[in-house]
Amino acid sequence: MGAGVQVQERQGGDVAGQADLIAQLPPYTDLLWPTLQALIALGGSASNNELDGAVVEREGWSPEVQGILHGSGPGTEVEYRLAWARTYLKGMGLLANSRRAVWSVTKRGREVTESDIRPLLAAFTADKRRQRLNRKASAPDEQDLPPSDSSAEAESDTVYGESDDTIEWRAVLLEEILRMSSTAFERLIQRLLREAGFSSATITARGVDGGVDGIGMCQISLLSFPVAFQCKRASGSVGVGAVRDLRGAMAGRGEKGLLITTGTFTSEARAESSRDGAPPVDLIDGDRLCDLLKEHALGVRTTTRVVEDVAVQTDFFAGLESD
Structure with a gap:
């Protein structure tokens, strides 16, 4: 058997092996309840790493499964799916991040049962879809995210609950370092x-x-x-x-x-x-x-921006009409 054929077979085996490992991971929608319960067990607050570790321990994933890269990396598939779970739990009102990378359980999060998760998820994804359609209608030329919420790929730039710019600069910085x-x-x-x-x-x-x-x-x-x-x-x-x-x-x-x-x-x-x-x-x-x-501003420059929220108070003008 030629060397080229051997390499091809080995590569095919590697791909098949990774697919088998990925198949052991549930979709992020099935990690919502385990993530919430892990955070409650940690006392109601935890960092990303603490929470990831607690979910991994609860689920019993092997080191091989934990090491699977998401795409070409540098993050892993486990981190990617758990980050999605945190983001959706926040959108559902069950988690809050009081400061970046530190998560806490809300009052609502402590009160829900496992049977509540699916209806809350459906309501949240429907609301997000309506918001996207409204944005698309108001700015049709603007690049928008796909309307489907069935895959984490659809909104990977908001996976950590931070702004698009925040996610992008980290990825760019890590690429530069590598x-x-x-x-x-x-x-x-x-x-x-x-x-x-x-x-x-x-x-x-x-x-x-x-x-x-x-x-x-x-x-x-x-x-x-x-x-x-x-x-x-x-x-x-x-x-x-x-x-x-x-x-x-x-x-x-x-x-x-x-x-x-x-x-x-x-x-x-x-x-x-x-x-x-x-x-x-x-x-x-x-x-x-x-x-x-x-x-420490080493190769990274931070610019602070001030954003104004302007609201027209229609009741003020209505009051001027009264006798």
Whole structure:
């Protein structure tokens, strides 16, 4: 059998294997109730990562399923569908995000039953469809989203409940980071750590994946302590092995560990990072990395805009007509 045929068969097997894994994931509409219940079990509020981890644990998805990329990445299919579930639960009035990436259960969310979910979803999607049709009628030349709500692809630019611009800049920023040379990425990480309060950041090794390892000194007020860090440029999920490897490298070098990736972490990796009795390892995924670069204005410029909401008070004019 020729090498070309072997490669073709292997690629076909990979595609079939991924399709089998994706088939194990329910659609985001079937994740509404599990997401709501997971958030309630967490005490009624949680970050994206905490909530994702809780749902993954409830559903029992394997690391292989968790690692499936959505499209070409960098996000995973699990994250994508759970983000959709959060967005729809918010639209249905069952969740609120008091600040970005922190979610809370509303009073209504605590009162609903599982049988209420489908009717609430139907009412919400019907309302969204009417809003789209109204926008299309008022601005027919404007590019609009498809009217169907049956697929998460239809509104992927609002998947995290943020503005279109917010979603776009993160995707663009991560693409830029993935395209950087190893040397430029090394400089970026050192600059970020120093801007964030490290008094030093020394690169000790360079990975074959374009990532870097190093040791830094973190300064917090009157205290300073060594931190061993690893930065991985990847579009997929980083597993528990990376956390254990960093912890092993920390011996005699750092009191804390910092693991940064442009991708995501599996739930097992997050659990291992805070395991009782083991040196702590802080995790920074791609979204958090973007936030830090924005916070410290490293390659990201933020422009504040003021928006006016103008309403005509017709009762004022009606009052002028009265004798």
